[in-house]
Amino acid sequence: xxxxxxxxxxxxxxxxxxxxxxxxxxxxxxxxxxxxxxxxxxxxxxxxxxxxxxxxxxxxxxxxxxxxxxxxxxxxxxxxxxxxxxxxxxxxxxxxxxxxxxxxxxxxxxxxxxxxxxxxxxxxxxxxxxxxxxxxxxxxxxxxxxxxxxxxxxxxxxxxxxxxxxxxxxxxxxxxxxxxxxxxxxxx
Numbered sequence: 001x002x003x004x005x006x007x008x009x010x011x012x013x014x015x016x017x018x019x020x021x022x023x024x025x026x027x028x029x030x031x032x033x034x035x036x037x038x039x040x041x042x043x044x045x046x047x048x049x050x051x052x053x054x055x056x057x058x059x060x061x062x063x064x065x066x067x068x069x070x071x072x073x074x075x076x077x078x079x080x081x082x083x084x085x086x087x088x089x090x091x092x093x094x095x096x097x098x099x100x101x102x103x104x105x106x107x108x109x110x111x112x113x114x115x116x117x118x119x120x121x122x123x124x125x126x127x128x129x130x131x132x133x134x135x136x137x138x139x140x141x142x143x144x145x146x147x148x149x150x151x152x153x154x155x156x157x158x159x160x161x162x163x164x165x166x167x168x169x170x171x172x173x174x175x176x177x178x179x180x181x182x183x184x185x186x187x188x
Contacts (some may be wrong), residue, residue, distance in 0.1 A: 047080035048073050051152070065161040073153045084153055087142045090125060094136045095163040099155040105146045113146035 043049045052072040059065050075081055079185040091098035125137040146154060 024043060033047075033058075044076070048075060048084065049079040063161075063163065067159040067161075069081045071153070071155050073145060075147060075149060075151050075153055077149060081147055084146055085147055087144060088139045089142075089157060090137060091159060092136055092141050093138045096158045096161065098138075098140060099158045099160075100140060100142060103142050103144055103153075103155045103156060105144060106152040106154060107146075108150050115142060115145040117161070119143060 023088070041151055050073045052067075052070070054070040056068040059064060073084070075084060086104065089098060089100065090178065100117060102117075102138045105113040105115075119142070121141045123139050123141060125135075127135055127137050142155075144153065
């Protein structure tokens with residue numbers, strides 16, 4: 001039975017000799033596809049194509065957090081109309097306020113159909129029905145007006161966390177392999 005150093009020599013020498021033998025060969029030419037812009041990309045087989053999604057977050061020193069979400073999605077099939085015809089937004093009522101700023105449909109000809117915000121329903125989620133002592137999760141349901149195939153769905157929401165769900169010393173943790181340039185409330 002060979003010794004451990006002998007096996008390591010064999011593995012090391014064997015792996016070094018393979019690239020040396022291949023080094024004399026020229027690699028086959030490869031073609032690199034040109035970069036495509038968003039205008040040239042198309043996804044005809046997808047039911048919904050998210051054209052723009054922005055999530056902006058602001059964290060205050062007192063633990064408050066404000067999240068703003070903007071979405072623009074192209075509806076390309078009947079199944080997408082069914083899936084996006086009723087939108088449900090989740091939030092926790094005890095420490096969060098949730099506002100829908102707008103839900104609208106942009107038709108291919110540029111016509112804009114606004115969904116009236118008076119029709120928004122604030123409901124207790126199914127999870128809260130099953131275990132009310134553990135959660136206060138709510139959902140705001142919006143029935144989108146005038147949505148059909150070929151339309152673009154747009155919405156904007158703002159969520160404000162009034163009380164931090166974690167203790168004061170651990171509001172937000174970013175795991176990074178390198179040292180951050182600027183860090184507030186970092187763990188030492």
